[in-house]
Amino acid sequence: MAKKTVKIVQAERRENGYAHDGNGNGNNVPRFGSKRDVAAMLQFSTRTVDNLLAQGCPHMKIGKRRCRFDLPEVAAWMKDQFGTKRRGPAKAVNASSLGGASESR
Numbered sequence: 558m559a560k561k562t563v564k565i566v567q568a569e570r571r572e573n574g575y576a577h578d579g580n581g582n583g584n585n586v587p588r589f590g591s592k593r594d595v596a597a598m599l600q601f602s603t604r605t606v607d608n609l610l611a612q613g614c615p616h617m618k619i620g621k622r623r624c625r626f627d628l629p630e631v632a633a634w635m636k637d638q639f640g641t642k643r644r645g646p647a648k649a650v651n652a653s654s655l656g657g658a659s660e661s662r
Contacts, residue, residue, distance in 0.1 A: 589625045598628060599635065612638070 587594070595614075596603045610616060615634055616624045 588628060590628050591625065594628065595626045595631055598632070609635075 590598070592603050592606050595601075595609075596606050599606075601609075606614070610624075614626070615630050616626050618624050
């Protein structure tokens, strides 16, 4: 019975614009945010968020000036646009470099 009420509460929070933060600790974060919220989430200035908008950051326009951001979608877009990628092949690791015992008997 307790699990059912938890699921109902989670569904109500989703309907009210809240999404789970994905860390498994039960914290809920607002799903939609303003330019200031995005700047705080990314630790950028609002001017940098304006520059990200010019680069195609996903947002929803409300009226002439106001816009809202889907925070998880912005985080995914940032990771896709600016995520780090491996340069070159991965280096091979052998047992002797790890300090392990040799397997020859």
